[in-house]
Amino acid sequence: MELEPYSTARDEFQGGDISIWLDANESPYPNGVNRYPDPHQKKLKERVAALTGVAAESVFIGGAGSDEAIDIIFRIFCTPGKDNAVAIAPSYGVYKVAAAVNDVSMREVLLNEDFSLPVERLLSAADSHTKVIWICSPNNPTGNAFPKEEIIEIARKFNGIVVVDEAYADFSGKETLLGEIGKVKNLIVLRTFSKAWGMAGLRAGMAFADPEIIEYFGRVKYPYNMSSMVQEELMRHIEKGTGGHIPEIISERDKMAAELANASCVEKVYPSDANFLLVKVSDADALYDYLIINGVIVRNRSRMPLCADTLRITVGTPDENLRTVSLIKNFYE
Numbered sequence: 002m003e004l005e006p007y008s009t010a011r012d013e014f015q016g017g018d019i020s021i022w023l024d025a026n027e028s029p030y031p032n033g034v035n036r037y038p039d040p041h042q043k044k045l046k047e048r049v050a051a052l053t054g055v056a057a058e059s060v061f062i063g064g065a066g067s068d069e070a071i072d073i074i075f076r077i078f079c080t081p082g083k084d085n086a087v088a089i090a091p092s093y094g095v096y097k098v099a100a101a102v103n104d105v106s107m108r109e110v111l112l113n114e115d116f117s118l119p120v121e122r123l124l125s126a127a128d129s130h131t132k133v134i135w136i137c138s139p140n141n142p143t144g145n146a147f148p149k150e151e152i153i154e155i156a157r158k159f160n161g162i163v164v165v166d167e168a169y170a171d172f173s174g175k176e177t178l179l180g181e182i183g184k185v186k187n188l189i190v191l192r193t194f195s196k197a198w199g200m201a202g203l204r205a206g207m208a209f210a211d212p213e214i215i216e217y218f219g220r221v222k223y224p225y226n227m228s229s230m231v232q233e234e235l236m237r238h239i240e241k242g243t244g245g246h247i248p249e250i251i252s253e254r255d256k257m258a259a260e261l262a263n264a265s266c267v268e269k270v271y272p273s274d275a276n277f278l279l280v281k282v283s284d285a286d287a288l289y290d291y292l293i294i295n296g297v298i299v300r301n302r303s304r305m306p307l308c309a310d311t312l313r314i315t316v317g318t319p320d321e322n323l324r325t326v327s328l329i330k331n332f333y334e
């Protein structure tokens with residue numbers, strides 16, 4: 002690849018005891034944000050490395066959430082108008098949007114009826130122009146995580162990049178793919194600070210991969226892709242911990258699933274490894290409207306493949322869940 006990364010003023014300077022900074026055309030007058038941020042988010046990456054056990058050279062941190070990493074992956078690996086990607090369906094909508102923005106055609110492969118991974122069909126959907134296979138685990142909106150062995154099998158048999166979006170992995174008891182970074186060379190794992198970390202407003206996401214791949218991320222990203230305020234705020238929240246809400250959300254999810262299964266309009270509550278439940282109901286559009294009238298907004302996923310008459314309900318606080326469940330139980334068509 003001939004890509005030369007933009008060399009920032011801060012990149013060219015290494016070490017030394019500098020007290021006068023006249024290299025970056027910044028304002029010299031301190032106001033908390035007059036200096037450019039660290040373009041490589043070194044401190045943050047070291048902290049993330051320590052938290053995950055993945056080497057810092059294998060970490061990318063994106064300033065527009067993991068959505069930034071999704072876009073960068075298309076830009077690194079796919080030639081517009083020529084290459085294609087394969088993704089499971091139904092799944093997170095941004096893979097398709099980012100593919101279209103980058104003029105990459107997307108081949109969607111339906112999950113099996115029971116939402117399990119169609120390993121053979123995914124592999125056979127790929128041809129010599131397929132550069133990336135997208136797997137979301139736990140999957141949005143179906144909620145289930147796929148067996149690690151099946152994803153590794155796909156990575157072994159596919160001559161391209163396999164991305165596993167683990168945005169919801171902290172809510173799953175199943176084994177994740179993070180431990181395979183460094184072992185499976187063509188694997189990229191995405192994580193986000195938006196869900197279990199509770200920082201969706203900050204817009205910060207992570208990609209983990211072999212250092213060679215992460216080096217390409219560094220070439221393609223915008224030089225200062227995360228503001229100094231966000232870097233500092235992230236460090237502050239990381240030091241504080243996630244607020245310990247993961248066990249609470251998991252227990253609320255399981256309680257809510259059991260309660261909803263008893264509602265007369267609910268046909269099925271799908272098992273969830275995430276912080277949401279996919280629920281099949283008798284008339285999703287009507288229930289959706291009724292919930293809105295009562296001040297509750299959920300996601301109507303009925304128009305997604307394999308998801309007719311389903312609502313995706315995020316797990317809220319105990320009070321919010323109680324109110325939502327009681328509304329659904331009292332819904333008569």
Ligand code: PMP
Nearest residue numbers: 066067068093141168193195206
């Ligand atoms: N991946 C999945 C599966 C998601 O559901 C979402 C957000 N809904 C994201 C990634 C994007 O997260 P971020 O806020 O980090 O951009």
